Amino acid sequence: xxxxxxxxxxxxxxxxLLCLAAPALAQSTTDSAxxxxxxxxxxxxxxxxxxxxxxxxxxxxxRIALLGANYLVAMNEDWGIGPGFYGAAKxxxxxxxxxxxxxxxxxxxxxxxxxxxxxxxxxGGGLSSDKVRFGGGLMLRPELSLRRxxxxxxxxxxxxHTDFPNGRGNVRDTxxxxxxxxxxxxxxxxxxxxxxxxxxxxxxxxxxxxxxxSAGVYSPRSGAKNRxxxxxxxxxxxxxxxxxxxxxxxxxGLEAAGAAQGGADGYMExxxxxxxxxxxxxKNFRAGWHVATGLGGGGDIDTGNGWLVKGGPTLRWKTPWGxxxxxxxxxxxxxxxxxxxxxxxxxLGMPLDQGAGSFGQPNEAPGVLxxxxxxxxxxxxxxxxxxxxxxxxxxxxxxxxxxxLSEHVYGVAQAGSAAFGSAGAYSFGLFGLGLQAxxxxxxxxxxxxxxxxxxxxxxxAITGGAAAQTEAWAxxxxxxxxxxxxRTGVGQWRSLRGQTQSTPLINVSLGYAFxxxxx
Numbered sequence: 001x002x003x004x005x006x007x008x009x010x011x012x013x014x015x016x017l018l019c020l021a022a023p024a025l026a027q028s029t030t031d032s033a034x035x036x037x038x039x040x041x042x043x044x045x046x047x048x049x050x051x052x053x054x055x056x057x058x059x060x061x062x063r064i065a066l067l068g069a070n071y072l073v074a075m076n077e078d079w080g081i082g083p084g085f086y087g088a089a090k091x092x093x094x095x096x097x098x099x100x101x102x103x104x105x106x107x108x109x110x111x112x113x114x115x116x117x118x119x120x121x122x123x124g125g126g127l128s129s130d131k132v133r134f135g136g137g138l139m140l141r142p143e144l145s146l147r148r149x150x151x152x153x154x155x156x157x158x159x160x161h162t163d164f165p166n167g168r169g170n171v172r173d174t175x176x177x178x179x180x181x182x183x184x185x186x187x188x189x190x191x192x193x194x195x196x197x198x199x200x201x202x203x204x205x206x207x208x209x210x211x212x213x214s215a216g217v218y219s220p221r222s223g224a225k226n227r228x229x230x231x232x233x234x235x236x237x238x239x240x241x242x243x244x245x246x247x248x249x250x251x252x253g254l255e256a257a258g259a260a261q262g263g264a265d266g267y268m269e270x271x272x273x274x275x276x277x278x279x280x281x282x283k284n285f286r287a288g289w290h291v292a293t294g295l296g297g298g299g300d301i302d303t304g305n306g307w308l309v310k311g312g313p314t315l316r317w318k319t320p321w322g323x324x325x326x327x328x329x330x331x332x333x334x335x336x337x338x339x340x341x342x343x344x345x346x347x348l349g350m351p352l353d354q355g356a357g358s359f360g361q362p363n364e365a366p367g368v369l370x371x372x373x374x375x376x377x378x379x380x381x382x383x384x385x386x387x388x389x390x391x392x393x394x395x396x397x398x399x400x401x402x403x404x405l406s407e408h409v410y411g412v413a414q415a416g417s418a419a420f421g422s423a424g425a426y427s428f429g430l431f432g433l434g435l436q437a438x439x440x441x442x443x444x445x446x447x448x449x450x451x452x453x454x455x456x457x458x459x460x461a462i463t464g465g466a467a468a469q470t471e472a473w474a475x476x477x478x479x480x481x482x483x484x485x486x487r488t489g490v491g492q493w494r495s496l497r498g499q500t501q502s503t504p505l506i507n508v509s510l511g512y513a514f515x516x517x518x519x
Contacts, residue, residue: 041193041515046074047082050181052143054086054160057173060131064091064305065177066162067295068141070102070120073186080104083374083399084120086139087270087295087306094306094337095297096126097268097427098139099399099415101376112149118142123397123417125164125425125458126298127227134424135169137417137458138397145179155180167422189515190481191371194404198369198517203244208352212241212326213431214257216345225338226300232339235301236261238454238466240413240431241273241326241347249277249286256415258429258454258465259299261497265456265465268427269296269308277316284318290328297337298425298457299465304336310343324349350411352403352518367517373485375400375511377414381493384423385461385501394460395420400509402434403516410434412449418458426458430469444474452496463498471507485511 052068067089072080081103088096100122107115120141125134145158158179163172189198203209216239220232239257246252252274259267277288291311297303312330319325326347333340379396386392398416405411412434418426434449448471455467471491478484487509494502 041190041196043188043190043514045186045188046080046183047186048072048080048181048183050179052086052158052160052177052179053089054141054158054162054177055090055173055175056162056171057175058091058093058132059170062091062093064088064093064096066096068120070104070118072102072104078106080106084122085270086120086122086124086141088126088297089295089307090305092304092336093127093297094295094303094334095266095268095299095301096124096306097270097295097298097417098122098124098137099417099427100139100397101399109146114147114149114154116143116145116147118145121397123419124427125417128425133168133170134164135167136395136420136422137164137424137426138166138169138419139164143179147179147181152183153181154183164424166420167424169424189369189517191373191477191483191513191515192481193369193515194371195407196369198367207244208242208253209245209251210243210324210349210351212243212324212347212349214239214241214255214326214345214347215260216257216343218332218341218343221340221342223338224340225302227302228300232301232341233262233264235259235264235267235299236464237267237345238452239269239429241349243349248283249279249288251275255292256429258427259456260454260466261464263464264299264301265454265462266425266427266458267297267299267301267456267465268429268454270294271296271308271310275314277314284320286316286318288314288316290314290330296334298427302337302339303334304338307335308332309335312343322351324351352516369515370404370518371513372401372403372516373511373513375402375485375487375509377416377507377509379416380506381503382505383503384421386423386459387461388459392421392423394418394423394426396428398428400511405518408435408437410436410447410449412451414451418460423458423460426456426460428455428467429453430455430467432469444476446472446474448472455495461499461501462495464496466496467494468496469493469505471505473507477513483513485509485513487511 054066068086070084071082084102102120104118143160147154147156161174218235224232238260241255243251243253271292271294273292275290277286295306296308310332314328329344377398397419400414413431430451430453432451436447438445456465471489473489475487489507
């Protein structure tokens with residue numbers, strides 16, 4: 001049996017470490033569920049999550065390693081595709097990040113042995129100089145691997161070539177690394193069923209119970225320094241947290257954030273988190289703790305090899321209307337760099353699937369099917385100002401996720417980096433709201449959206465890191481049950497602090513849509 005065809009229980013939290021797309025896995029199709037409105041609306045696809053460890057020699061002869069995570073959903077018996085992420089996890093280059101997509105072909109060699117050929121295409125970069133250059137930011141990583149299976153787990157050796165090929169990029173190497181994977185499943189509904197009511201106890205889609213949009217602040221401790229040797233300054237950040245509740249008050253999840261204030265534009269972190277809280281006289285007002293670990297760096301922040309740890313107390317209030325307010329604080333620091341800080345963060349949590357209830361308990365209430373779409377997006381920015389005074393066009397490669405909140409309103413988030421031009425290591429994370437309509441039965445869907453968030457790096461002139469983007473778009477839907485989406489749009493990108501800049505943008509995106517339960 002192909003490893004991607006096995007669908008047991010959801011993954012352990014630690015295996016999902018550093019997966020930017022936050023793809024928490026759905027439960028097995030063996031769960032019980034009430035009948036759907038019509039047969040054929042439910043689809044169960046094999047899926048897998050893979051971690052990769054890739055040693056890499058830099059042009060300076062320094063040795064580092066990239067930790068990667070890829071979430072693959074089977075398109076057929078042999079092919080899988082999905083989002084991926086790579087970040088520096090060894091050496092002294094903390095802050096190298098790329099985000100992109102992976103396509104993989106597998107071959108069965110024996111009862112417990114298979115081979116795979118993968119191609120990752122992403123964008124990003126990190127700590128650069130005259131000797132270390134990431135060019136336009138595009139990263140290509142073809143890989144050949146041989147894997148031995150043990151139940152639903154598998155692991156093996158991988159031969160990978162890592163290359164930043166365009167512009168003046170000179171980071172490239174071919175090395176032998178390791179791969180560790182776990183086979184699971186992805187359960188979803190047809191997008192054409194959007195708006196229908198359904199009863200089910202299972203989680204659908206990406207298996208997430210809550211998404212929280214957050215704003216916070218880092219206050220570096222005495223002695224914390226930047227890579228330049230200057231004292232680290234207070235830094236504001238913006239980001240998001242994705243959670244799945246496994247018991248009452250206990251959760252695990254993924255969080256990502258970037259600098260939005262304080263002159264550290266380009267700083268980014270991606271962490272795996274878990275926590276527990278307890279009712280204070282009411283199950284809706286709770287106090288507890290959380291811890292997190294992952295990779296971070298950029299913006300001249302000295303995180304050494306990139307590994308970060310943090311933890312502290314939490315407060316949570318689940319409002320009677322559904323959303324939750326989260327307040328957490330604590331201490332964080334890099335394992336090998338000088339960055340040490342206290343922090344505080346306020347988040348607004350919005351419920352998503354909650355197939356297992358608000359606090360990890362069975363949820364028998366019927367829900368409404370809503371469409372969620374994941375896009376691979378190419379964006380062209382016409383004229384971008386750099387810190388050295390020049391102006392150039394820049395091309396972005398991004399992962400965009402949308403989720404319908406009602407028939408005409410949707411939420412949207414995107415994360416990506418420069419891939420073409422000379423802004424390698426420029427990255428961004430944005431979130432916001434949009435309006436949509438389908439005025440013609442056989443014509444395209446149209447809409448408009450506005451997003452805000454954090455961005456920086458790559459020499460782009462964006463003081464503090466706060467940015468915004470507006471876009472008007474048209475979308476064509478085709479394929480089985482209208483799961484394939486082609487979207488084109490035009491809009492405006494701008495920085496929000498200091499000496500602001502703005503430029504027109506053009507966007508072309510290819511997406512995959514699926515239905516999830518909203519309660």
